[in-house]
Amino acid sequence: MGGLDVAADIRTALRAAAVPERAAGQQAYMKSHMPFLGVTVPDARRIARSRATAHGIRDAASALPVARVLWDDATHREERYAAMALLALRGVEGDPGIVPTLEHMVRTGRWWDFTDELAHRFPPLLESDPARTGALLRTWSTDADLWIRRVAIIAQLGRKDAVDRVLLEDVMAPNLDDADFFIRKAIGWALRELARVDPDWVRAYVASHELSPVSRREALKHL
Incomplete structure (x- = not known):
């Protein structure tokens, strides 16, 4: 699957884990213009890791396109949490090739x-x-x-x-x-x-x- 397909799979999994009753409180606490789905940060990270493993993402070359799609096209904040989690994967973390994506996320987040x-x-x-x-x-x-x-x-x-x-x-x-x-x-x-x-x-x-x-x-x- 390409980056767009993997990102779509992660989005689907995030929505399946959503607790809508939690979303408004998360958004208020974070003072965020972007809404929340109602997924906890640990769960967003877990979902990103599990779906990445399922799709064989194990290095920066395969992780970065997915992370950029999740980040740039995010409609809810948990998609960005998932995008960041991909940069912490074994085989991705510590690769100097992630720096431009890190910088992009800091400057736009x-x-x-x-x-x-x-x-x-x-x-x-x-x-x-x-x-x-x-x-x-x-x-x-x-x-x-x-x-x-x-x-x-x-x-x-x-x-x-x-x-x-x-x-x-x-x-x-x-x-x-x-x-x-x-x-x-x-x-x-x-x-x-x-x-x-x-x-x-x-x-x-x-x-x-x-x-x-x-x-x-x-x-x-x-x-």
């Missing part, structure tokens, strides 16, 4: 649920192609689009002690004076997570930089 999920695709990219991925994140850290900058800041969440401290400093530096809540929260979040494995580094960073109250509070939350 423009909200925290999409941005934060897409940021989770970067730790495997930093493992598979650290030099090019690090250079990309440094470029993104000065982008005019705040969501692209947010991804650059939180792209190392989950790496624990493997966090590249120099890279983290480099992507935070152009954003320390930004007044946007989502940027300030991202800086604090990145520091808070690093503090779990390297509290001394975070304490020293906070002591030597002028952070917003939001960033500082988040960074020191568990210290």
Whole structure:
């Protein structure tokens, strides 16, 4: 089956799992102009994975066309959750070829649920192609689009002690004076997570930089 057919199959499965009574509350919580079907995020991901497996999707070449169709033609938000789940498939995640699609999704999604999920695709990219991925994140850290900058800041969440401290400093530096809540929260979040494995580094960073109250509070939350 081609990308259009697989995308149609995933849409059908999402609609079969829909609980319409849930949809209005989901849309209100997410402050979304795009309506919901009433499928939970875990279920949307599960459906995407199971249908992808059924259709033999196991690499970026087969996953990306389906993801782009689901994303660009989405009428309901769960279709975009399913599209993002395809980028996390084994054999797809960590492939540098997914970066243009990641960027497209961030720039067109423009909200925290999409941005934060897409940021989770970067730790495997930093493992598979650290030099090019690090250079990309440094470029993104000065982008005019705040969501692209947010991804650059939180792209190392989950790496624990493997966090590249120099890279983290480099992507935070152009954003320390930004007044946007989502940027300030991202800086604090990145520091808070690093503090779990390297509290001394975070304490020293906070002591030597002028952070917003939001960033500082988040960074020191568990210290």
